[in-house]
Amino acid sequence: MKTYGLIGYPLSHSFSKKYFTEKFLNEGIADHQYELFPIEDVKSLPDLLIENPSLCGLNVTIPHKVNVLCYLNEIEEAAEKIGAVNCISIKSLDGENYLKGYNTDAYGFEVSLTPLLTDQNIKALVFGDGGAAKAVKYVLEKLNIEYQVVVRKAINGAILYSEVTPEILVSHKLLINTTPLGMSPNVDTFPEIDYSQIGKEHLAYDLVYNPLETVFLAKAAQHGAAIKNGLEMLYKQAEKAWEIWNK
The missing domain is CATH 3.40.50.720 (NAD(P)-binding Rossmann-like Domain)
Structure with a gap:
């Protein structure tokens, strides 16, 4: 199972969960799920990754678009210039999570x-x-x-x-x-x-x-x-x- 999700706080409503859940269903993309992760403090991110080893990608919303930067291994050029990230890819590198930040906004x-x-x-x-x-x-x-x-x-x-x-x-x-x-x-x-x-x-x-x-x-x-x-x-x-x- 590949898991994707959204981090932010609060997450009262989410376009992303609806969008990706419908995408997986309509396009027959099996073994994929999209979840909401309402974390109030971005310091919870490392624990979130440990607790959810199937995570392959995250969207990032308020209030973490800026304070998540220090948890990333790499940041694309545009996101670095902008100074904010709203999308993270999660890969495995030498058995460790490798997080790269992007700004798709x-x-x-x-x-x-x-x-x-x-x-x-x-x-x-x-x-x-x-x-x-x-x-x-x-x-x-x-x-x-x-x-x-x-x-x-x-x-x-x-x-x-x-x-x-x-x-x-x-x-x-x-x-x-x-x-x-x-x-x-x-x-x-x-x-x-x-x-x-x-x-x-x-x-x-x-x-x-x-x-x-x-x-x-x-x-x-x-x-x-x-x-x-x-x-x-x-x-x-x-x-x-x-x-x-x-x-």
Whole structure:
């Protein structure tokens, strides 16, 4: 039996388990299973590997995308530049586990974003600065899109929501939410910006996929913006993870 799984905390709902369980069933992939491993402290990872010797790969979600790095034997170049990992391959090397980290968020985001970009989307506002934002910033840099990070608490290199002026909103026509704002069950929350400054040249992208249309996307759409949720990104990064685990 080959086991794959997701580590994070809490794991109230999981796209990954549903996706891979259905994939194994629909494609007749026998002796494969996908499990949830809700570990609050990443220090539990070595014990998890010992207790589950059939583990061949892991997805990584909040809050472990950054703090898992010190437990890896190797990190792919993109994940190293991003500074966050959301996919781990587990191989056996000389009888020991060999863990290599990847970032498939960047791949999923780039593949789902690129077809939507227009000549107007040359500057972006990135809401949030967590592990997911790191992948987003990596892709924006790769695509030569200028960006400004917006956060709730002051940090270097970012501005506060209260500092997002109408001029900034007008000039930054790509808006990306990397925070959990709007995610079920807190569906009434959203990045607090002046949505009246958004127009048909804007593209609003929300990494949240549950619900499919967040308040952020609904408000942007009301003012004519193109919108995109995080569901395709999730499918693309899952497909990439499967490719990595089967190298």
